Amino acid sequence: MIRGTDGKRRSVTIHDVAREAGVSRGTVSRVLNGGHYVSPAAQAAVNAAIRKTGYVVNRHARSLITGKSDSVAFLLTEPQERFFEDPNFNVLLRACTQALAARDIPLLLMIAGTEAERRRNLRYIEGGHVDGVLLVSSHSGDPVVSELDAASVPVVACGKPLGQRARVSYVAADDRDGARSMVRYLHDSGRRRIATVTGPADTPGGVERLAGYRDVLAECGLPVDESLIVPGDYSRASGEAAAELLLERAPDMDAVFVASDLMAQGVLDTLSRGGRRVPEDVAVGGFDDSPAALSTRPGLTTVRQPWDRISTEMVRMLLARIAGEEPSAVILPTELVRRGSA
Amino acid sequence: MIRGTDGKRRSVTIHDVAREAGVSRGTVSRVLNGGHYVSPAAQAAVNAAIRKTGYVVNRHARSLITGKSDSVAFLLTEPQERFFEDPNFNVLLRACTQALAARDIPLLLMIAGTEAERRRNLRYIEGGHVDGVLLVSSHSGDPVVSELDAASVPVVACGKPLGQRARVSYVAADDRDGARSMVRYLHDSGRRRIATVTGPADTPGGVERLAGYRDVLAECGLPVDESLIVPGDYSRASGEAAAELLLERAPDMDAVFVASDLMAQGVLDTLSRGGRRVPEDVAVGGFDDSPAALSTRPGLTTVRQPWDRISTEMVRMLLARIAGEEPSAVILPTELVRRGSA
DNA sequence: CCTGCATCTGTGAGCGTTCACAGTAGAGAA
């Protein structure tokens, strides 16, 4: 803020900087945008003037002419409020924010829980107020993806969007391989009646982790017993329910691979109430390596998703998309984390 | 997007709407901003034209002239990453986002973990790119508060900013009273050797909850035994350590009031490893009513913070501040939630 | 009739920036 000739507060503009530096607006603008075709002397004068005046570029004016907003949206579309109780979300949001901050790009947080919210957010995004979207939407057939694509808004999704023909980039952990390594580990430690609690069939995690489970059974020549496969919805409560069902259906099981840590917490609980010792009687493996995995007794053996890398990749890919590159996909490896439960 | 006369893509502007509706820019603008001094006929024509053309106002152009951005920042300043592992954060962020969305105000998420990030964010905010700040910064003496105040940026803090002379609004839960009701409850259920694990002394929760604890001891005529007061830092690990210390120092304690659920989790764990039954031997009370409180066995008796109301109040107060009102403070009541641990 | 007032509408200016273009100076080549 500076005082104008009339004594009123006015913010510092590029004009003020230009006058201070003894050059024209154009030159200041060039310095601001990379400094090509600017003499070292002018460059220095402008930088000094910027420091002296405390000038901060007015992004609104810039956006008005460039047609870009230099900001991106983090859009969360979840019918249930699941993702917000999911600790993974924190890590993802946080890492994205920081990766963007490093490039001076603000992140707009949008939550589309209801249909009305979905439309409002979509309208906002399609209005051109953001340059791209980091999308977290686990359920298949989510219309958001195709609508954004139709409006030619660059999108990078977290997790492979199921059943989409939209041209959309995505970053995902290698769910299938993560599941394989867990089930293989259970098998290697001598377990032969391995059950699984899956995620919803309309989420990548639900589908892929189950596929990995089947892979290993086939690979090891174990029979696939469908009664050992119980669906869950990633919630703790569904883990408890699934474990009860398993105890009833297959009391001889000696291991459970659970598709999320939250569900695994429920499974552990039900097992202990059912008199089973973990890992002596039943080994339990989770998925996510969320904080929940540390708070169980025994600690939960689980599969770590590389959230940090996922976030950085998402940001990198989105910026590339915005810069005009074609959509692409990245699958990142997971890591088995051994604790006491298996 | 529409096609211009040259066949190129152009976004729909207020001109297009005006032409479509057969009125002038000014009239469209008036409709957009409340519709005062606009005839019902013009009003209807403009609304129809907006629907027909799919017009979305260009906020950059608007902001350029109004000098307001119609967006607010959610600024999180945490030296440690504590708040992000704190489930309360989710609820707060989520509710704020939605309360703002209802008023069509986007939320910019900013995280200032390091000094460099703090400065970058401050620079951005002071550049006038947001109209106000929802501040989550628990530690006292945080320079952010006074710096924002100096730049006359409207701020509403979550929790009372300690040791500040800045004119800043805040919303807080009644920590002291919440602590009182918990300790009273422990006392009423017959406990007489009541210990406490506190939060950091530079956070409102650390100070106020301890004060509430002392209040009740005085009120009930119990002696204050300083060896029953152990500091923690809100982390689970610090809860474990504190409980170990207590078991050693005061093996005869029959209750612990813990200043956060996360720490209470650690306390429960240590107690059970130390052979104490909860609640038979030792009653445990937490604070927050976070999801963690549901995942313990037995369920954690705790104090619920009204996060939903806190968020709505924060948003309401920030908008009032932006509209020119003076800073104010709101203290909201907490609620005792009884589960098995006490 | 005119005057005054409230209601409604259109127009020019300007917000702060970038972009396209015109122009200058100096170096090197013909």
Add this chain to the structure above:
DNA sequence: TTCTCTACTGTGAACGCTCACAGATGCAGG
């Protein structure tokens, strides 16, 4: 010399909107 090329600089015109102001209209009161 003159011409071309590169490096650099300044200027007018946008971008899409709101604001202030000038006009127009309709109606009541004198």
